[in-house]
Amino acid sequence: MANNSNSSTNKKKKDFWGFPMTHFTYFFMWQIIFGYLTLWMEQVGHMNGAQAGIVFSAMAGLSLLFQPAFGVISDKLLFKKNLILTIAVAAMLIGPYFQWVFLPLMHINSMLVAIVTGVFLCFIFNGGVSVIEQYVQRASLANGFEYGHSRMGGSLAGMIASFLGGKLFLMNPNSIFWACSVSATILLGLLLFSDKIHLENADAAGGTSNSLDMKxxxxxxxxxxxxxxxxxxxxxxxxxxxxxxxxxxxxxxxxxxxxxxxxxxxxxxxxxxxxxxxxxxxxxxxxxxxxxxxxxxxxxxxxxxxxxxxxxxxxxxxxxxxxxxxxxxxxxxxxxxxxxxxxxxxxxxxxxxxxxxxxxxxxxxxxxxxxxxxxxxxxxxxxxxxxxxxxxxxxxxxxxxxxxxxxxxxxxxxxxxxxx
Incomplete structure (x- = not known):
């Protein structure tokens, strides 16, 4: 009986560690983008202050659409990972977008690239952050761990990304975005293969039925x-x-x-x-x-x-x-x-x-x-x-x-x- 109890405890510990890593990979990207994007747009993207402002205005404005919509969708999906996987895949495209799409679009129309960039980043970050947070919170209720302990991964990511991002930027400004793509790839792997949720305890986090309606x-x-x-x-x-x-x-x-x-x-x-x-x-x-x-x-x-x-x-x-x-x-x-x-x-x-x-x-x-x-x-x-x-x-x-x-x-x- 004691062996079964120890086995269950070890299993829970094993199923916990993927979630701090999920927090780490997501907030590593977050810190890189919000810490160095403005500098990159000025020095590499050749955007002036007004054009860079449009990017952030688009992100702020569209978040008012993405956030409530993503909240309702997340409550409908519950433990299904459709939306969070889509966000991870989109984040994998950060490197290719800024390396091969941003500058050609800039030559065509600076207003267009500002709007497209704002929409793209808002989907991943301003809208996506609540999806990540609620996903781990629901998992914490089902798996029996503390959300705050998982969120430590996000805080650690902030420190490492702040330090590493500056080094990468000095070596090659575009490398900060490829670092995001690598982090997103790891995030996708965690979501697919590591983040196991104990659905037998799903009732503690809203059950598994997506019966939520607009009423x-x-x-x-x-x-x-x-x-x-x-x-x-x-x-x-x-x-x-x-x-x-x-x-x-x-x-x-x-x-x-x-x-x-x-x-x-x-x-x-x-x-x-x-x-x-x-x-x-x-x-x-x-x-x-x-x-x-x-x-x-x-x-x-x-x-x-x-x-x-x-x-x-x-x-x-x-x-x-x-x-x-x-x-x-x-x-x-x-x-x-x-x-x-x-x-x-x-x-x-x-x-x-x-x-x-x-x-x-x-x-x-x-x-x-x-x-x-x-x-x-x-x-x-x-x-x-x-x-x-x-x-x-x-x-x-x-x-x-x-x-x-x-x-x-x-x-x-x-x-x-x-x-x-």
């Missing part, structure tokens, strides 16, 4: 808790992104030279990502202790403290300490939101709710807040703008503390269901 999807909009969660993400996570957009400019103002500020910022960011990676391991245990709803509220409190504290910081040391708090924020929100949606909503609608509340609403608000914050930076300065942004996060967090309903801890996987 059930529309019912989401009648749930007060869905709107409360969306408001929280609009006023907290969106502000997180807006705050970080031009933080490097604020940070460099503490240095005598721009070069010294840029170098220090690089070291600080590496330390922040390293802290994020380390905290991903204990974070599921922490969230299981305090509850995912409380985890979200704690995230909002830390974020408000970081933004308001940056505005009031008397020196560089305090600014750096507050910046490193971001290493706590990301594990906190990533683990909390996965568990909260699972425990507070119908698990069959998990991917749709995640796409709409955590991605769709956030994208719209980032689009709005980015231009407003940019104007405020120019007119009233960073400190006063940060006070406003931090105040918004504080108010939204207080609102969430009183409105977000408590999750079911068993359904969320925070405690094990007792069997008699």
């Amino acid at each position: 059930q999807v529309v019912s989401i909009f009648k749930l007060k808790n869905f709107w409360y969660l969306s408001i929280f993400f609009v006023g907290a996570s969106a502000i997180y992104d807006v705050f970080d957009q031009q933080f490097i400019i604020f940070f460099k103002s503490f240095f005598a030279s721009g070069a010294a500020g840029t170098t220090a910022y690089s070291y600080m960011t590496t330390a922040q990502i390293g802290l994020e990676f380390l905290l991903m391991f204990p974070m599921p245990w922490i969230i299981n202790k305090i509850g995912s709803r409380n985890g979200l509220i704690a995230y909002g409190c830390i974020l408000a403290l970081r933004i308001i504290g940056s505005a009031l910081s008397p020196n560089l040391t305090i600014v750096i300490i507050l910046r490193l708090l971001a290493g706590f924020e990301m594990p906190l929100v990533l683990v909390s939101i996965m568990k909260y949606i699972t425990g507070a909503f119908d698990v069959r609608l998990y991917a749709t709710i995640y796409a709409l509340a955590a991605n769709f609403a956030k994208q719209i608000s980032v689009f709005i807040f980015s231009s407003v914050a940019g104007h405020l930076y120019d007119t009233i300065g960073f400190q006063h703008t940060y006070l406003i942004l931090g105040g918004i996060v504080a108010l939204v967090t207080i609102f969430a503390a009183f409105t977000l309903k408590k999750e079911d801890p068993i359904q969320a996987g925070e405690i094990e269901e007792k069997t008699v």
